[in-house]
Amino acid sequence: MSLKTTLAASLIALAPALPAAAGDIAVEGAYARASSMMAQSGAAFMTLVNSGGADDRLIAAASDAADRVELHTHVSDANGVMQMIEVKEGFPVPAHGRHELRRGGDHVMLLGLTRSLTEGDSVHLTLTFEKAGTVEVEAPVEVVRQPMGGQMGARPAMGN
Numbered sequence: 001m002s003l004k005t006t007l008a009a010s011l012i013a014l015a016p017a018l019p020a021a022a023g024d025i026a027v028e029g030a031y032a033r034a035s036s037m038m039a040q041s042g043a044a045f046m047t048l049v050n051s052g053g054a055d056d057r058l059i060a061a062a063s064d065a066a067d068r069v070e071l072h073t074h075v076s077d078a079n080g081v082m083q084m085i086e087v088k089e090g091f092p093v094p095a096h097g098r099h100e101l102r103r104g105g106d107h108v109m110l111l112g113l114t115r116s117l118t119e120g121d122s123v124h125l126t127l128t129f130e131k132a133g134t135v136e137v138e139a140p141v142e143v144v145r146q147p148m149g150g151q152m153g154a155r156p157a158m159g160n
């Protein structure tokens, strides 16, 4: 029985974040990460899904984990160097369509982290859509594992 209990607990821990939705808008697969171990900033990624017949738009975001939250994207400058810029007009979510926020592309930028983002933690996001209103999202933290742009001597996440 104790094994079953353990398995059940593991499954709950591994369960994806609950679907977050408002009106015709749903937010799927949200996760957040710090830019690096000692970072003062981070980013959140997710897929915005519009099941309705009218275009909508993500126009603002807020979080309990950051002083300021902006909608950002990446563009390459004249030298081909990727830079982040704020997208003041927000991200369009077409009718019966989706808009993906992913690494290297559009993202929700967390500026001035109020705490370090470690595995097992989660970040609360309040997303504001032009038509659907606000969607509350719980984005689990994923510690950076991508090979690109890795800092020297990447260490495992520190405990408390």
Ligand SMILES: [Cu+2]
Pocket: 043, 072, 073, 084, 085, 107, 108, 109
């Ligand atoms: Cu950014």
